[in-house]
Amino acid sequence: MRRLLAVLHARNLEFLRDRGTLLFTLLLPVMLVLGMSFVFGGPERPLFKVGVLAGQVERASRPFLRERYVEFIAMPERAAALDKLTHQQIDLLFEPRTPPLYWVNTDSPRGYIAERLLLADEADARRQPVTGAARRYVDWLFPGILGMNMMFSCLFGVGYVVLRYRKSGFLKRLHATPLSAFEFLSAQVLSRLGLILFVTAILYVGIAAIIGFHSAGSLPLLVLLAVIGALSMIALALTIAARFSSEELVGGMLNLLTWPMMLLSGIWFSLEGSPRWVQWVAHAFPLTHMLDAARAVMLDGAGLAAIAPHLLFLAVATLVFLAFGAWSFRWRLD
Amino acid sequence: MTIPVIEVHRLVKQYPATTAVDGVSFSVPQGACFGLLGPNGAGKTTTVEIMEGILPPTSGEVRYCGEPLGARFREDAGILFQKTALQDFLTVRQSIALFRGLYSRGLDVDEVIRLCSLEKLAERDNRKLSGGQQQRLLLAIALVNDPKVLFLDEPTTGLDPQARRNFWQLVESIKAQRKTIILTTHYMEEAELLCDEIVILDRGRIVAQGPPRRLLHEHFAEVLLELPRQDFPPAARTLPLRILDARDRIEITTDDLEGTLRTLLAAQVPLTQLRIRPANLEDLFLQLTGTELRP
Numbered sequence: 273m274r275r276l277l278a279v280l281h282a283r284n285l286e287f288l289r290d291r292g293t294l295l296f297t298l299l300l301p302v303m304l305v306l307g308m309s310f311v312f313g314g315p316e317r318p319l320f321k322v323g324v325l326a327g328q329v330e331r332a333s334r335p336f337l338r339e340r341y342v343e344f345i346a347m348p349e350r351a352a353a354l355d356k357l358t359h360q361q362i363d364l365l366f367e368p369r370t371p372p373l374y375w376v377n378t379d380s381p382r383g384y385i386a387e388r389l390l391l392a393d394e395a396d397a398r399r400q401p402v403t404g405a406a407r408r409y410v411d412w413l414f415p416g417i418l419g420m421n422m423m424f425s426c427l428f429g430v431g432y433v434v435l436r437y438r439k440s441g442f443l444k445r446l447h448a449t450p451l452s453a454f455e456f457l458s459a460q461v462l463s464r465l466g467l468i469l470f471v472t473a474i475l476y477v478g479i480a481a482i483i484g485f486h487s488a489g490s491l492p493l494l495v496l497l498a499v500i501g502a503l504s505m506i507a508l509a510l511t512i513a514a515r516f517s518s519e520e521l522v523g524g525m526l527n528l529l530t531w532p533m534m535l536l537s538g539i540w541f542s543l544e545g546s547p548r549w550v551q552w553v554a555h556a557f558p559l560t561h562m563l564d565a566a567r568a569v570m571l572d573g574a575g576l577a578a579i580a581p582h583l584l585f586l587a588v589a590t591l592v593f594l595a596f597g598a599w600s601f602r603w604r605l606d
Numbered sequence: 607m608t609i610p611v612i613e614v615h616r617l618v619k620q621y622p623a624t625t626a627v628d629g630v631s632f633s634v635p636q637g638a639c640f641g642l643l644g645p646n647g648a649g650k651t652t653t654v655e656i657m658e659g660i661l662p663p664t665s666g667e668v669r670y671c672g673e674p675l676g677a678r679f680r681e682d683a684g685i686l687f688q689k690t691a692l693q694d695f696l697t698v699r700q701s702i703a704l705f706r707g708l709y710s711r712g713l714d715v716d717e718v719i720r721l722c723s724l725e726k727l728a729e730r731d732n733r734k735l736s737g738g739q740q741q742r743l744l745l746a747i748a749l750v751n752d753p754k755v756l757f758l759d760e761p762t763t764g765l766d767p768q769a770r771r772n773f774w775q776l777v778e779s780i781k782a783q784r785k786t787i788i789l790t791t792h793y794m795e796e797a798e799l800l801c802d803e804i805v806i807l808d809r810g811r812i813v814a815q816g817p818p819r820r821l822l823h824e825h826f827a828e829v830l831l832e833l834p835r836q837d838f839p840p841a842a843r844t845l846p847l848r849i850l851d852a853r854d855r856i857e858i859t860t861d862d863l864e865g866t867l868r869t870l871l872a873a874q875v876p877l878t879q880l881r882i883r884p885a886n887l888e889d890l891f892l893q894l895t896g897t898e899l900r901p
Contacts, residue, residue, distance in 0.1 A: 437693075440691030441687065441689055441690050441691050442690070442691050442692060442693060444660065444687065444690070445685075445687060445690045445692075445747075446708070447660060448658055448659070448660060448680070448683070448685040448687075449680060449705065449708040449709065449751075450677060450680040450681055450708060450709060450710070451708050603660075604660070
């Protein structure tokens with residue numbers, strides 16, 4: 273018992289004196305709770321989603337727009353709104369003019385009920401029927417699963433490996449050679465990139481065969497996206513692994529990055545309808561851009577021009593993270 | 607005049623709580639085996655790591671062949687650190703090949719394996735080597751670029767006597783190729799055997815510098831008499847002799863052996879376990895610092 277207490281005491285001292293780790297250990301659960309409350313909290317969720325063809329929804333202007341349990345979403349672009357209706361991502365599309373105009377997906381049971389509700393308030397509304405099957409959740413989830421796997425592989429694979437090299441003195445030995453920090457980091461990036469692309473390709477082929485998925489868009493474009501997306505997340509891992517020497521601190525920081533991305537990047541569910549600032553935060557994460565672009569290509573058949581803003585964000589993020597990583601890189605223990 | 611391979615000029619390394627290196631200057635001539643000696647905490651590893659370009663000095667300068675340390679030095683230097691882990695899951699040959707790939711010139715991997723007697727271990731996982739084998743592998747890695755200057759930082763610490771002697775033989779063979787070697791050690795026997803010139807550091811400062819034989823000659827024209835501490839009565843400490851306390855013994859230095867023996871006999875000091883021997887580097891350190899080496 274005496275020996276156990278001695279070891280327990282020493283370990284407690286070590287933990288308490290590692291202030292960075294301590295801070296993250298305390299901070300992480302608080303941030304997770306806050307993140308969950310922002311995503312899942314708030315007022316009760318509405319039963320129906322209705323798109324309104326307008327810059328903003330003026331609820332007082334129409335009796336229908338004052339209905340309870342219906343979420344009215346302003347949609348300035350008709351084509352994009354109709355696309356969402358076709359895939360049953362909204363239940364009805366309403367244009368508040370005189371006489372009012374609405375579109376309903378005749379394949380959607382929720383659309384049927386939303387239409388009854390509309391006609392109770394707006395009897396003279398003109399009907400424009402569209403058809404289209406609901407997008408399968410599994411198809412929508414597929415890019416998220418691939419992205420999540422890439423994120424974990426990039427962040428933890430690279431982060432811990434560099435940390436282990438530093439702690440063992442291997443980095444110090446490399447420092448005594450002509451090898452530069454940039455060369456070392458580039459080698460790590462390329463090694464992990466090759467591995468991730470290989471694993472992701474196997475996952476893609478395997479899962480697509482199991483669930484019967486066919487990408488609507490170009491496969492080479494998906495490969496390009498996977499390369500740039502993976503690079504951005506490997507580079508993000510290097511910004512953390514570049515400097516620190518404590519497994520617990522690095523683990524905490526990696527968790528601090530992965531959990532918000534898990535919750536906010538749209539792996540499991542769409543953030544449509546969540547507070548605007550939550551969406552704004554989500555778009556600071558590389559994974560959000562990668563998934564948005566992947567879904568656009570895989571589900572909607574988007575081309576290079578359509579996902580170019582996402583690719584640009586990922587490329588710039590990669591360069592910024594790599595530059596910071598190279599600048600802050602340390603070969604030896606602090 | 608030949609430019610020294612390494613010049614260390616007024617080197618200082620300060621940490622918040624201590625000054626590890628305090629104004630050290632020396633130069634290492636071409637082809638010499640140069641020893642940095644001192645107890646743990648003397649500042650020798652800090653000094654050598656600054657010389658290797660691994661640590662930045664607080665002030666002072668290290669020059670390689672008359673130039674500040676730079677790309678040329680990194681190509682020309684071979685380094686064996688006190689502790690180094692290698693990449694996991696690599697064989698001995700793969701580990702050497704990895705480092706060979708980091709230099710623009712050097713020896714063939716098989717040649718290095720042969721030089722360090724690693725032929726039978728070449729395909730073994732580097733994690734499955736004994737301490738002596740591991741040191742031979744690290745020496746092979748240090749030699750892979752055919753270095754002009756080789757740093758060996760306490761290379762035999764923790765090795766058994768046989769492995770240590772094997773390692774010394776390897777270093778002797780490297781010396782025979784007229785490579786410049788910088789050796790840090792706290793084994794005096796190692797320094798006496800291998801080094802052409804030494805610097806003794808204590809508390810960050812140089813306390814002696816020169817060829818070992820010359821230093822011993824300068825400081826010890828005498829012989830040393832060793833007696834067990836329990837045989838040396840407290841009253842004998844007042845005798846007109848140069849007496850030093852070692853771990854478990856008393857050491858007396860003298861150039862008049864007969865006279866000293868007569869004095870000890872007159873003071874009724876038991877001489878049954880008396881040992882008379884010439885001075886060595888450990889004695890030199892003892893005399894210069896008043897303390898024993900602390901390996």
